Amino acid sequence: MAVKYRKELDSISPYVPGKPIDDVKRELGLDRVIKLASNENPLGFSSAVRKAVIKALDEVNLYPDGNATVLKAKIAEKYGVTPEMVLPTCGSDEMVDLIAKTFIDQGSQVVLAEVTFPRYFSTSQMMGADLRIVPMKNMAYDLEGFKQAITAQTRLVWLCNPNNPTGSFFTRDGLIDLLEHISPETLVVYDEAYYEFADHPDYPKDSIELMKRYKNMLVMKTLSKAYGIAGMRTGFTIGDPVLLELINRIRNPFNVTLLSQVAAIAALADDDFLVKIIENNNQGKYYLYDAFAELGLEYVKTEANHIAFNAGKDGALVFQELLKRGVIIRPIGGEKYKTWLRVSIGTMEENREFIRALQEVLA
Ligand SMILES: Cc1ncc(COP(=O)(O)O)c(C=O)c1O
Structure with a gap:
């Protein structure tokens, strides 16, 4: 059997x-x-990362700070939020997984684009979500299509801007229009893994400010791309402490390693x-x-x-x-x-x- x-x-x-x-x-x-x-x-990656990691090697007999206190404080300072609004993870990959486990029930409606980061699909499916897939429009997100697909029953919306794998982006106006359309009871996961590369004048560079206005929005960021420490596996999410506290309940207690924490602190300090x-x-x-x-x-x-x-x-x-x-x-x-x-x-x-x-x- x-x-x-x-x-x-x-x-x-x-x-x-x-x-x-x-x-x-x-x-x-x-x-x-x-x-x-x-x-x-x-x-x-920044040479400051190498120095910080070599120095911290002497301490790997110890568990890391499970709360990533210093890293959280640095991120909070950099992005103009409080440390309670920050949750670092083992890459933003881990956060995608944690979000799905925290917010999606069997049969929950989840809306996402047809061609986007594949982990949104698998983690939602893992939780038994009812996926509502919005077709691409000229290989970009069709925000009108999202508006049609999202209902009062929608539990979660995955957004990736700029999008992987198409590289396309949607505008700040488009994002605000969509956020206005979405119920405050629907979680909006806004993944900006490629934020640092985007320089189009219509790209929403002030996503963190928007998140303060739309408290149902989580902003996911990573150190794997522009900051170049993919091998260290560090990402972080900024959002309402009420949402992060729920995710925190199921996070592995030492999800960001000691070396990852010091690497991330050094990388973020070297713009x-x-x-x-x-x-x-x-x-x-x-x-x-x-x-x-x-x-x-x-x-x-x-x-x-x-x-x-x-x-x-x-x-x-x-x-x-x-x-x-x-x-x-x-x-x-x-x-x-x-x-x-x-x-x-x-x-x-x-x-x-x-x-x-x-x-x-x-x-
Ligand atoms: C859109 C997007 N989100 C999240 C990730 C995961 O990044 P990491 O787990 O390295 O932070 C990637 C990696 O390719 C990505 O493209």
Whole structure:
């Protein structure tokens, strides 16, 4: 007799991360492989992080501060909120999971976009949610579609801005209009993992201020992208202490490691580091726009550190052919977007290598 498990798992597939460089080297016998598959920071991280982590290594015989008191205080100061409005987690991945476990019941209506961060789907499904999926409009969020899908019964709405994997964004006006439409009893999870890269004048740079006005909104942020410490697994969420207190009840007591806490404190204190990251991202973005245009490929303008493009051929095949040439990117997946892929913006050298390989594959 087989061991029984929760039936919700039948509809869930494991998350498929970007392929690791070493796997590709080993599998294909390649010496040089570049990874533009996980929206990581191609320029590393602040040197202050290295110093802080090395110093803290001497203390790893101790448990970390389970309340992450210093980290919370630093985040609170930086974003103009109180420490009670901050909850750090093991990457924002952990927060997606905790939010689903805290707020979604069997049969709860959950509204989300058709092409967005995959963990919103799996964590909601895990809790038995009734998913209401809003189709994309020109590869971007259709906020009118969201307004139609959201009802007084909606328990939770997942929003990602800029969106992964399309890189598209929605405007501050659009966000406010949507928030006005949503009942204060519906939780709005606003994931801005790529906030630092967005510089469009209509992008909502003041999301934290909006959260103070709309108390049913949680703002999720991460240190894995612009700040470049994905391997440390640190994210944090800012919101109403009443909501965070509920999540806190089920959080692992030591969810943010001692090294992650000191790394995050050092990273957040060094905004000068971000300047060259954003510069590199912008340079890469315009280079890739031009290259896609020259290749006659459709692409989506991005406010993030990745670009979605239509290769015009089976994305899985293009992905495999690029792998053979030592370039890892990601197909977007699904029947409807079969020919679409996402590439993370790398260093200029990596971007050029990717385009050279893509030219070969498409020739
Ligand atoms: C939109 C979005 N949210 C959350 C995450 C998770 O980030 P992390 O767990 O590294 O903070 C990612 C990672 O790719 C993402 O793209």
